[in-house]
Amino acid sequence: MGHESFKIKEKEQYAGDVYRIAVRAPRIPPKAQAGQFVIVRADEKGERIPLTLMDYSEAEGTIEIVFQVVGTTTEKLARLGVGECLQDVVGPLGRPTEVGKAGRVACVGGGVGIAALYPIARAFVQAGNDVKILLGSRDREHLILADRMEALGADLEIATDDGSVGEKGFVTALLLRAVKQWKPDKVIAVGPVPMMRAVSMLTKEHGVPTVVSLNAIMLDGTGMCGTCRCEVGGETKFSCVDGPEFDGHLVDFDLLTSRLGVYKEEEDESRKLFAKIADGYSHPCKEEA
Numbered sequence: 001m002g003h004e005s006f007k008i009k010e011k012e013q014y015a016g017d018v019y020r021i022a023v024r025a026p027r028i029p030p031k032a033q034a035g036q037f038v039i040v041r042a043d044e045k046g047e048r049i050p051l052t053l054m055d056y057s058e059a060e061g062t063i064e065i066v067f068q069v070v071g072t073t074t075e076k077l078a079r080l081g082v083g084e085c086l087q088d089v090v091g092p093l094g095r096p097t098e099v100g101k102a103g104r105v106a107c108v109g110g111g112v113g114i115a116a117l118y119p120i121a122r123a124f125v126q127a128g129n130d131v132k133i134l135l136g137s138r139d140r141e142h143l144i145l146a147d148r149m150e151a152l153g154a155d156l157e158i159a160t161d162d163g164s165v166g167e168k169g170f171v172t173a174l175l176l177r178a179v180k181q182w183k184p185d186k187v188i189a190v191g192p193v194p195m196m197r198a199v200s201m202l203t204k205e206h207g208v209p210t211v212v213s214l215n216a217i218m219l220d221g222t223g224m225c226g227t228c229r230c231e232v233g234g235e236t237k238f239s240c241v242d243g244p245e246f247d248g249h250l251v252d253f254d255l256l257t258s259r260l261g262v263y264k265e266e267e268d269e270s271r272k273l274f275a276k277i278a279d280g281y282s283h284p285c286k287e288e289a
Contacts, residue, residue: 006086007285009062015141017069018112019078020054025089026061028053034099034119035213035245038063038091039221042076043283046087049073050218050240052116053092054145063089066115066144072270076281085285093221094244097211099123103130103185106178107154108199110136110171110191114144116213117190124188125152132157132178136171136195140164172198179206187211189248193257200248210248214239217259231255 010022028038037052049071055064067074080086097120105124109117114135125131131154137143138161146165150156157174158166167174172195178184179202187210189199196212203210216228216239223241230237233250237243274281 006089008080008082008084008086009060010064011080011082014066014144017078018066018142018144019069020064020066020115020144021077021080022060022062022064023086023089024061025063025091028063028089028091029056029058029061032056032063032092033096034123035097035116036092036094037116037244038065038089039093039218040065040073040077040089041087042073042080043087046076047073048088048219048221050093050215050221052213052244054115054118063091066112068112071267072274075271075274075278076283079278079281080283083285084283087283090221094240095242097123097188097245099127101128104132104182105129106132106134106175106182106184106187108134108136108171108175108187108189108191108195110189110195111138111142112144113191113195113213113215114149117188118145118148120188120190121149121154122152125154131155132182132184134159134171134174134178135166136160136174136191137165138162170198171195172202175199176202179203179208184208187248189213193253193260196248196251197253200251200253204249211245212248212251213244214246214251214256215244215260216256217262230259 007024012020037050051065107121133156135158159171189196190213219225219227221240223238228239231252232246
């Protein structure tokens, strides 16, 4: 398929460094499920990065992805506009969320992880579960998708670091209250590693089964390169094919944190080099063969 297949149809800026784009990729929506992701390249010389599927429409032939600008590739994506194209979009990848009759399910999201949590929360609602959605953000500007979450009809609670929306504090405070008063049967947490670690520690103490979605560094997405390896229950797992979701009580978060910082120097150098040409960056679509 040519570049035309991956044309950006919509673009929205949620915050200064957070964006949503809808991309034409008609082969993906018919097979996509909650919890899965895609791997994208912005251009022919770009790196491959994993981004969770926030939403997908078979009728429109599009997928929606949300990203925060943290490195060269996300900077490139932020500079592309409607009508321009991505080089590659591969997916859906990863094991989908195990959704069924779980009873009371607390869906906990933090930061950009809220985008990954949205299809998961929707799936549990549609499966007939009693769902409570707990969202955490640094401030009002970075609180994303609250309207879509509210539209699911589940109980929604919000916490922000500065108190600009909802309660002031961390989302774990909302979860602790829910665990004590609402008594969930299952917790799903998606967000920054420190948040998922804190959630897992809290729920382990109270005996609540917990699933987390790991944002490990990834390359090929097929389990062959081993870049996304993590340790779960003392065993080596690959996030791309064994996950991205794992039992939060068994994840070695120290190792995960360490591996996420392996290429920091290279990432910094890459951003410095791209900054020299960033103002003129674009990736126009090519016609399909």
